[in-house]
Amino acid sequence: MIHTQSNPKALLSQSLAPLEVRDLTVAYREKPVLWDVDLQVPVGQLCAIVGPNGAGKSTLIKAVLGLIPKASGQVKFFGQTLVEARSRIGYVPQRGSVDWDFPTSVLDVVVMGLYGKLGWFRRPGKLERDAALRCLEQVSMSEFAGRQISQLSGGQQQRVFLARALAQDSDLYFMDEPFAGVDAVTEDAILRVLHELKEHGKTVVVVHHDLETVRAYFDHLTLLNVQVIASGPMDETFTPENLKRTYGERMIMVS
Amino acid sequence: MFELVSQIFTDYTLRNVALGSAMLGVIGGVLGAFAMLRRQSLLGDVLAHAALPGICLAFILTGSKAPLILLLGGGLAGWLASLLVLAVLRNTRLPEDSALGVMLSSFFGFGIALLTFIQHGNNANQAGLDKFIFGQAATILASDVLNFIVLGGIALLVVGLLYKEFKLLSFDPGYAVSLGLPVRGLGTLLTSLTVLAVMVGLQTVGVVLMAAMLIAPAAAARQWTDRLGTMIWLSALFGAMAGVSGALISASRENLPTGPLVILSISAILLVSLFFAPLRGLVWDWARTRQNRRRIHLERLLLDAHVLHNHDVLTPQTLAERRRESVAMAQRHLEALRSLGWVQQSQKGLALTPAGDQKAHELEQAMRVLPRAKGEPPATFLGSNPS
Numbered sequence: 194m195i196h197t198q199s200n201p202k203a204l205l206s207q208s209l210a211p212l213e214v215r216d217l218t219v220a221y222r223e224k225p226v227l228w229d230v231d232l233q234v235p236v237g238q239l240c241a242i243v244g245p246n247g248a249g250k251s252t253l254i255k256a257v258l259g260l261i262p263k264a265s266g267q268v269k270f271f272g273q274t275l276v277e278a279r280s281r282i283g284y285v286p287q288r289g290s291v292d293w294d295f296p297t298s299v300l301d302v303v304v305m306g307l308y309g310k311l312g313w314f315r316r317p318g319k320l321e322r323d324a325a326l327r328c329l330e331q332v333s334m335s336e337f338a339g340r341q342i343s344q345l346s347g348g349q350q351q352r353v354f355l356a357r358a359l360a361q362d363s364d365l366y367f368m369d370e371p372f373a374g375v376d377a378v379t380e381d382a383i384l385r386v387l388h389e390l391k392e393h394g395k396t397v398v399v400v401h402h403d404l405e406t407v408r409a410y411f412d413h414l415t416l417l418n419v420q421v422i423a424s425g426p427m428d429e430t431f432t433p434e435n436l437k438r439t440y441g442e443r444m445i446m447v448s
Numbered sequence: 449m450f451e452l453v454s455q456i457f458t459d460y461t462l463r464n465v466a467l468g469s470a471m472l473g474v475i476g477g478v479l480g481a482f483a484m485l486r487r488q489s490l491l492g493d494v495l496a497h498a499a500l501p502g503i504c505l506a507f508i509l510t511g512s513k514a515p516l517i518l519l520l521g522g523g524l525a526g527w528l529a530s531l532l533v534l535a536v537l538r539n540t541r542l543p544e545d546s547a548l549g550v551m552l553s554s555f556f557g558f559g560i561a562l563l564t565f566i567q568h569g570n571n572a573n574q575a576g577l578d579k580f581i582f583g584q585a586a587t588i589l590a591s592d593v594l595n596f597i598v599l600g601g602i603a604l605l606v607v608g609l610l611y612k613e614f615k616l617l618s619f620d621p622g623y624a625v626s627l628g629l630p631v632r633g634l635g636t637l638l639t640s641l642t643v644l645a646v647m648v649g650l651q652t653v654g655v656v657l658m659a660a661m662l663i664a665p666a667a668a669a670r671q672w673t674d675r676l677g678t679m680i681w682l683s684a685l686f687g688a689m690a691g692v693s694g695a696l697i698s699a700s701r702e703n704l705p706t707g708p709l710v711i712l713s714i715s716a717i718l719l720v721s722l723f724f725a726p727l728r729g730l731v732w733d734w735a736r737t738r739q740n741r742r743r744i745h746l747e748r749l750l751l752d753a754h755v756l757h758n759h760d761v762l763t764p765q766t767l768a769e770r771r772r773e774s775v776a777m778a779q780r781h782l783e784a785l786r787s788l789g790w791v792q793q794s795q796k797g798l799a800l801t802p803a804g805d806q807k808a809h810e811l812e813q814a815m816r817v818l819p820r821a822k823g824e825p826p827a828t829f830l831g832s833n834p835s
Contacts, residue, residue: 258626276628284626291620295485296676305616309627314609341674357623 209272211236211365211396212257217266219249219256226252228420230266235413237394239387241401244417245440250400251287253417254367258284270365280309283363287370288350293343300338302353303328306360328356331389332382348379355386366390366397373402384410404436452696459699461586466695468588468596469710472652472661473687475600475645478607480662481669481676481683482638485618489663490545491530491639494552496646496658498529500559503580503650504566513573515592515651519599522580522655523647529555530639556655583654583707585695596648603644606637614638615676652691653707661687664714671725690714747811749781750790754800754808762791762798 212234219227227249234240242250255261257268259275270278283306303325304317311317329335332352337345345353351371358366371383387410390397401407407414408431415424416439423435456466483489499522506521507513529551536547563581566574579587607614616624617634624631642662649658669682694710723730752770756762768778782798785791790804800808 255622260622260625279628282626284623286620286622286626290622292485295619296670296674296679297615297619298675301676302619305620305623308612308616308629311612313613316612343674361627 209236210234210269211271212398213269213272214253214257215267215269217253217256217268218264219252219261220264225264225419227256230417230421232415232421232424234396234398236396237391238396238412239391239410240396240398240413240415241407241411242398242415242417243401243404243407243439244422248418248439250417251369254284254369254398254400258282258367278365281364283358283361283366285354285358285366285368285371287373288347288354293345293350295342297342298338299329299334299340299342299345299353300325302342303356303360306357309361325356325360328359329353331359331386332356333378346376348375351375351379352382355383359386364395366395368397368399370400370402372399372406407431452700455699456692456696460590462695462699464588464590464593465585465699465706466692467593468648469585469652469691469695469706470688471593471596471600471691472645472649473665473689473691473710473714474684475603475648475687476658476661477665477669477683477685477687478604478680479638479642479645480664480666480687481680482607482614482618483642483662484666484670485676486635486638488639489659489666490548491533492642492646492662493659494533494548494555495526495530495639495643496649496655496662497552497559498555499523499526499646499650500580500655501525501555501562502528502559504559504562504577507566507574507577508562511573513576516595518577518580519595519647519650522650523643525555526646527640527643530643531636534636534639559655579654580650581654581656582705583650583652583657585652585698585706585710588651592651599644599648603641606641610634610637653710657707657711660711660714661690664711664718665690668714668718668721671721671728686714686717690717746784746788749785750804750808751811753782753785753791753798754805754812757798757800757805762800 210233212232214230214232217227217230217232218225230253232253242253244250252261256263256266268275270282275282300322304321306328307317307321307324311321326335326338329338332355334349334352334356337349337353342350342353355368355371358368372380375383387397387399391412399411401411408427412427413425414427414430416422416430416435418439422439423430423432452462455462457463480489480492483492502521502523502525503518504521505525506518509521510517512518533547533551536542536551537544540547542550563578566577576584576587613624613629613634616627616629617631617638621631621635624634645662646655646658649661653661665683665687666679668686669679672682673679690710690713693713695706697713698704698706698709721729724732726732749771752767753762756766756770760766762782764775764779764782767782768775771778771781773781782791785804788804790801790807791798792801793799
């Protein structure tokens, strides 16, 4: 666990951290899925959450965003509560979480990213469709705008979800396994978007499963296995000891 | 038939029945579309069946048979049942189908018990309550139609206002939460609107058949379009068509009940849609599969002919040997290739035409990117021998 020093400078940056989690515990029935998680994410960086299957990576994102109830704990975004900071937070769910045979088009799905800004009752118009098209362009999917979503490959589905989050134009993004099972073209597109977001000072928190790429793709690493095993800058955190403590003794190290 | 259609405008009873059934079709179609997409079609069945005890209780408590009072009783009971189902699902480990099944039968059983109790009591006013089981559209009056229009109008107005929110709720509720939408409240609202649809259907098709009016129009509409907006309009249209045609058919002869005929009409529309809708219809599916099989068969033939053409001679005999088939069959296959313009007669027997040759090359190129399968040249077998 990382303990922050209590000098005034650190305290200031702490209160404005894009994401600050304290004592977060989540339990399905008796079994805790997340136990006493403390986490602080630095501004403007690409942050990975890594850990074995069942470590609670997706659960952490969902609990932080209020998709599932917390047993205890506090979450602050830029020093604000979830409700206050909602418009500054974007979300890319796992693509397997929806029915891709739903009767809608690619562009329609991306426009959904603007529903929060539109507010109640107002229907999306040309302005929203144009904005959504620009987001599709960013993930190289503009030629698919009119397609029915069931005709997309897995990687294309992932890029549509990414474009939808881009449409939210947030300061902090949560992405749940965006690299899982995607083709090389999609992987490149996601990476490009991640770096564009970083250039614009956005913070991105990504649930990731691939230890081989995590070092190359991200600046900040959180190792999670029900508890936070280690969290900090990639170079300091990506160590054999930390990985062993996260994955157990029998893990085969990748060089 | 024309006479019947014109009677809709002149015959008082037929007009009310047709209007009432059409209204049911529209509102059932619209709300059924959302129910289907949220995989909650069976919840509609539960709250329809659950309306029966509500109707009976409303009668026992008020002693009145005014349709609106009975419908409100039924709606309230259905609404309670749907909330109960959701509570059971959230708080117990009962699987969804079990929760729905148990709730449906217990409410319906309670309703039948109450109905029998009322019928055997000495209340002379009780006759006719059992019409809510299977519906009795012939008793629909102009005042009932007005009730339907108000109930349905409320439901349609809310769907119109919250269309975008309901769409997101149905597609990706998790994302909707992340945008700050009150997903649980919206879900309850949508279910409550479905209760209004059930109330419109109680007199026409009754509690037992109501589920079909929620499921069938939406399922049929989904076959014809990939757009939610179009699907909802189509669903409403199919529902209305079934309502009107059910009313017309039952009026065309003595002793034909309206409710079941409305259900039969929508079932017929669904059947036609399942088979003949372009892209999603079964007939097109079969045709596409057949066409693909035939194309692949011909392409494999061409590749075999191509190999023989390059490394051997192309005759019916060599082709038969290579493909391990009879010479007569090989002859027929060569004829098929010739009719496609891929093979022609030359001085030293048969040969590939330039078009056939080019097609074969394209196919080979395309095959290269396929993953290698077992049973290819022996060399690969040896090479892939596990160490």
